[in-house]
Amino acid sequence: MAKADMAKKQRPLTVDIPRPGDEQPVWSRVGVIALVGFVVGIAWPRLAGVRIGPSVPGDNKEKATAVATAAPPASAAPASAAPEAKPSEPAAKDAQQVVVGPGRITRCSDKKGKRVEDCGELQFDPVALPRLKELAKCPAALGLDGKLPIGFELNFGKKEVQVVKGRKATVPASAVSGILQCAAREFSNVSLEDVPHKYHRYSLVYTATFYPPGAQIEPDAKAGEGKDEQEQAAGTTTSETAVSGLAAVSWDTALVRGEPKEGKVVMRLVRGTRVKLVGRQNDWYKIELRGKTGWVYRGAIGL
Structure with a gap:
């Protein structure tokens, strides 16, 4: 036993000095480690949809746009149903126009049919004027230029409104019938219950002045009628x-x-x-x- 220990102590010391080539890393192992790190750290989160860092500004907006494009809401209207662009204000001047002044009462009568000389006031303008202005949209009025007196027969007993042709029209006779038909439709559902009145029947007339698209409206056009027509009035249609x-x-x-x-x-x-x-x-x-x-x-x- 003592001899063996002595033999170990007497064994000569050997020093190995590595060659320069032996100190270089094994590149095959390095490549394998790098590949595994790439898969685990970068590729797998992307494939799994996991975001491991803060979003880049604009990513959420682009994603939302993509989702909206891919799946539009059920209530969204198709492109073909998009609303038409509203015309600009100047375009309104290129449409047919009609100016209607206050009307006048030509005659009135009591329940017995007796004519009354002074008919006073009958506030029918609030009923008539808005409807008469709608005649600018009547097909028969397109391109029309001139005046058309439009008469009304009001029967408060029967609660009826009848549209009749006035006198001294300056518009073509071929357009009168069509305009009167449009007027009759506008007044077909008029209620006389809310119109204060004193007598049983009234005859009224309003003068509608038509202007074609692009025409200049006369400053005194709102007067509606001439002096001779005013003198024939038995009353007024407004207290305004x-x-x-x-x-x-x-x-x-x-x-x-x-x-x-x-x-x-x-x-x-x-x-x-x-x-x-x-x-x-x-x-x-x-x-x-x-x-x-x-x-x-x-x-x-x-x-």
Whole structure:
């Protein structure tokens, strides 16, 4: 035992010095390790849809756009059903136009059929004027230039409105029949229950002045009829008096109605809104704002 230990101690010391080529790494092993790292760290998360870092700005937007393109909502309208572009304001001047002034009462009678000389007032303008202005859309009025008196026979006993031809028309005779038919359709559902009246029957006439597309409207066109026609009037179709000027809303909120006092509210104006005054009926003023008209109480505009 002692001899063996001595033999080990006496064994000569050997030193191995590696050659330069032996210190280089085994590139095959390095390649395998790199490939495994790429698969585990980069390729697998992408294939699995796992995001391991913050989103790049704009990624979410592009993704949302892609999803919306791939699956549009069920309520989306097809491209062919897209709404047509609205015409610009100047285009409205290229349409057929019609100007209608206040009407006049030519005669009236009581329940016994006796004629009354002074018919007074009958507030039929709020009923008639909006419907007569719709005649600009009548096919027979396209390109028309001239005046057409349109008569009405109101029978409050039967609650009937009949459209008749007026006299002294300056439009072609071929267009008159078509326009009267359009007018009859406009007044077919008119109710006379809300029209205050004193007598049983009234005969009225309104003068509609037609202007073709692009024509210049005469400044006095709103007068509606001539002097000779005014002299034949037995009454008026409105108690409105013409006024002019500007005013500003003095209340926090001013209600603008379609008719004085109890008419339907058509606009709400805030304090300071400037309006144009075009008419008056007792304590109510008719105003105009951005092409719309209505009635407002005088106190709401500081008058």
